[in-house]
Amino acid sequence: MAETGIAPSDPPAGIGVVDQLDQLDRTELAISFERVFTLVRRLTPQGDLSLTAVSTLRTLERQGPHRLSELAVREGVTQPAMTQLVSRLERDGLAQRCADPGDGRVVVVRIADAGRELLLARREARAQKLYELLSSLPPADRAAIVAALPALNRLADLTP
Amino acid sequence: MAETGIAPSDPPAGIGVVDQLDQLDRTELAISFERVFTLVRRLTPQGDLSLTAVSTLRTLERQGPHRLSELAVREGVTQPAMTQLVSRLERDGLAQRCADPGDGRVVVVRIADAGRELLLARREARAQKLYELLSSLPPADRAAIVAALPALNRLADLTP
DNA sequence: TATTGTTATACTCTATAACTATA
DNA sequence: TATAGTTATAGAGTATAACAATA
Numbered sequence: 001m002a003e004t005g006i007a008p009s010d011p012p013a014g015i016g017v018v019d020q021l022d023q024l025d026r027t028e029l030a031i032s033f034e035r036v037f038t039l040v041r042r043l044t045p046q047g048d049l050s051l052t053a054v055s056t057l058r059t060l061e062r063q064g065p066h067r068l069s070e071l072a073v074r075e076g077v078t079q080p081a082m083t084q085l086v087s088r089l090e091r092d093g094l095a096q097r098c099a100d101p102g103d104g105r106v107v108v109v110r111i112a113d114a115g116r117e118l119l120l121a122r123r124e125a126r127a128q129k130l131y132e133l134l135s136s137l138p139p140a141d142r143a144a145i146v147a148a149l150p151a152l153n154r155l156a157d158l159t160p
Numbered sequence: 161m162a163e164t165g166i167a168p169s170d171p172p173a174g175i176g177v178v179d180q181l182d183q184l185d186r187t188e189l190a191i192s193f194e195r196v197f198t199l200v201r202r203l204t205p206q207g208d209l210s211l212t213a214v215s216t217l218r219t220l221e222r223q224g225p226h227r228l229s230e231l232a233v234r235e236g237v238t239q240p241a242m243t244q245l246v247s248r249l250e251r252d253g254l255a256q257r258c259a260d261p262g263d264g265r266v267v268v269v270r271i272a273d274a275g276r277e278l279l280l281a282r283r284e285a286r287a288q289k290l291y292e293l294l295s296s297l298p299p300a301d302r303a304a305i306v307a308a309l310p311a312l313n314r315l316a317d318l319t320p
Numbered sequence: 321t322a323t324t325g326t327t328a329t330a331c332t333c334t335a336t337a338a339c340t341a342t343a
Numbered sequence: 344t345a346t347a348g349t350t351a352t353a354g355a356g357t358a359t360a361a362c363a364a365t366a
Contacts, residue, residue, distance in 0.1 A: 026287040026288065026290070026291045027283055027284070027287050028309070029287060029290055029291065029294070029306075029309065030283045030284075030286050030287035030290055031283065032309045032312050032313055032316075033196065033199075033200050033286075033290060034200065034218070034283065034286070035312070035313065035316035035319075036193065036196055036197070036200070036312055036315075036316060037196070037197055037200040037201070038215060038218070038316070038319065039193075039315065039316050039319045040193050040194065040196070040197040041197070041211070041215070042236070042319055048332095050332080050333065050334095051201075051211070052333085052334090053333095055198060055201070058194070058198070067347080068347075068348065069346090069347060069348075076202070077333095077334070077335090078334075078335060078336080079347080079348065079349085080334080080335075080336085080337095080348085080349070080350080080351095081333075081334050081335070082348095083348065083349060083350090084333075084334085084349095085333085085334095087349095088332090088333090103342080103343075103346095103347085104341080104342050104343080104347095105341065105342045105343070105346065105347040105348070106342095106346095106347065106348085107347075107348065123187055123190045123191065123194065124187070124190075126190050126193075126194070127186040127187050127189060127190035128186065130186070130189055130190055130193060131186050131189065133315060133318050134189070134315065136318065137311065137314060137315060137318070138314075140311075141310075141311035141314055141315070142311070144307055144308040144310075144311040145308050145311050145312060145315065146184055146189075147304055147307070147308065148304045148305050148307065148308035149184075149188070149189070149192045150301075150304075151297065151300075151301035151302070151304040151305050152192050152195070152196055152305060153192055153195065154297060154298075154301055155196075155199065155293060155294065155297060155301070155305065156192075156195035156196060156198070156199050158293050158296065158297075159195075159198065159199050159202055208355095210355080210356065212356085212357095213356095227324085228324080228325065229323090229324065229325075237356095237357070237358090238357075238358060238359080239324080239325065239326085240325085240326070240327080240328095240357085240358075240359085240360095241356075241357050241358070242325095243325065243326060243327090244326095244355095244356075244357085245356080245357095247326095248355090248356090263323095263324085263365080263366075264324095264364080264365050264366080265323065265324040265325070265364070265365045265366070266323095266324065266325085266365095267324080267325065
């Protein structure tokens with residue numbers, strides 16, 4: 001457990017970047033990310049889709065068609081839950097079931113045009129609110145966040 | 161909504177950081193935050209508490225006791241839903257209902273010790289995984305993220 | 321009468337267990 | 344027999360509407 005007596009926010013400049021991470025209280029890191037999580041959650045119009053439904057659509061959008069069982073593992077739900085989720089997405093025209101020519105047992109799921117449009121609209125709404133919030137931050141804070149975006153994307157690439 | 165060819169909000173102030181934000185595609189911003197959201201979600205042990213339950217506990221931890229109706233608004237659920245959520249938290253020993261001496265109608269909710277410990281444990285688990293992920297990033301990326309944490313905290317402070 | 325909170329009822333989403341079809 | 348997916352059933356969590364208690 002890290003010592004909390006030292007202020008972790010502003011490590012002295014000129015020290016190596018590795019030291020910067022080592023000096024940071026891990027819990028501080030977790031709390032900051034936790035707070036960003038909550039921020040995004042609050043900025044997102046809940047609509048009528050569950051968090052898992054949206055996340056699944058985004059997976060299909062970013063990484064193309066997946067087997068139903070792969071989606072279940074990736075989203076951390078059971079296979080029956082994913083079966084029903086895909087059924088709902090299909091019913092609403094947001095995704096489609098396809099057959100796998102090589103294996104008759106397999107169901108391949110892909111995102112439909114309406115699904116892409118829905119993600120786009122949600123993203124647009126959140127982007128606007130986020131931009132407004134950022135605009136009210138001090139310029140130095142804005143710069144720090146913008147500068148960190150590529151790194152955050154690479155961090156997200158490491159997601160298991 | 162907005163024309164994408166023109167930066168609408170901030171007239172250039174002649175400072176570099178402002179231009180940095182203006183030049184940034186808002187959607188890129190939203191996507192990065194969206195991905196951080198998913199990352200945090202995946203790193204968090206689901207346990208047996210709902211997202212709203214954890215979020216409510218964190219509100220009580222960070223900002224002290226609240227009225228039940230305040231919590232409902234803050235967490236974006238209805239009053240009946242919050243009634244039941246608080247009942248579950250109380251049943252599990254994570255929070256407590258208290259009376260308001262000044263107004264007999266009011267229920268004040270506060271976090272219990274077990275609730276604090278639960279948040280601590282969750283945070284610890286996520287912090288460890290997050291730290292490991294960060295450690296595998298290039299040093300420059302780590303530095304950029306660490307440098308942005310105070311700004312991200314101030315952004316989170318603006319959460320409605 | 322307005323405000324604060326609870327109870328009643330219905331719906332969505334999820335998990336576990338049992339089942340079907342293909343390999 | 345194992346794998347991929349579905350169906351059956353039960354429980355958690357939420358919303359709307361109706362209710363009780365206090366101001």
